[in-house]
Amino acid sequence: MxxxxxxxxxxxxxxxxxxxxxxxxxxxxxxxxxxxxxEVTPDLHLARVYYSVLGDDKSRAATQKGLESSIPYIRREIGKHLRMKYTPDLMFKFDTSLEYGNRIESLLRDIHEKSSDDQGDSEKD
Incomplete structure (x- = not known):
């Protein structure tokens, strides 16, 4: 529940x-x-907000600072729309799962290209 x-x-x-x-x-x-x-903790006091951003590490760091400075405003707006006794504290975290997925996809693509190159070489023999 x-x-x-x-x-x-x-x-x-x-x-x-x-x-x-x-x-x-x-x-x-x-x-x-x-x-x-x-992700909200079971006691509803903390919400971890995962985000992704387009750009390099510099823009990621700037976005993190911007989001952190906007936390009071965002909490206030959430409090207006959600009828709760307590509005959860917000913690913004960069979501690395997209980078991780892209890395795995790249590795799989490399393996696939190597295996097709190896098959092409063996057919020539």
Missing amino acids: EFLRSHRVGEQIHKEISALLVRGLKDPRIGFVTITAV
Whole structure:
């Protein structure tokens, strides 16, 4: 029961933050950000918000700082839309799963290319 509630609250927080990003936060450091997941603790006091951003490490660091400085505003907006006794604290974390997936895809592509090259070489013999 508790897991279901934290999951539902996480989904609502995800929607609210995504909507805020679409409408645009006024911080120029926040670029093209996508909220990938929100995990809420069972006691509903902390929400880990995972995001990805287009760009290099410099833009990622700037986005992290921009998001962290926007936490009070984002919490206030979430509090207005979610009718809860306590609005969860927010913690923004960069989502590395996309990079990890791209790396695995690249490795698999390399293996596939090597195996087709090896098969082509053996057919010539």
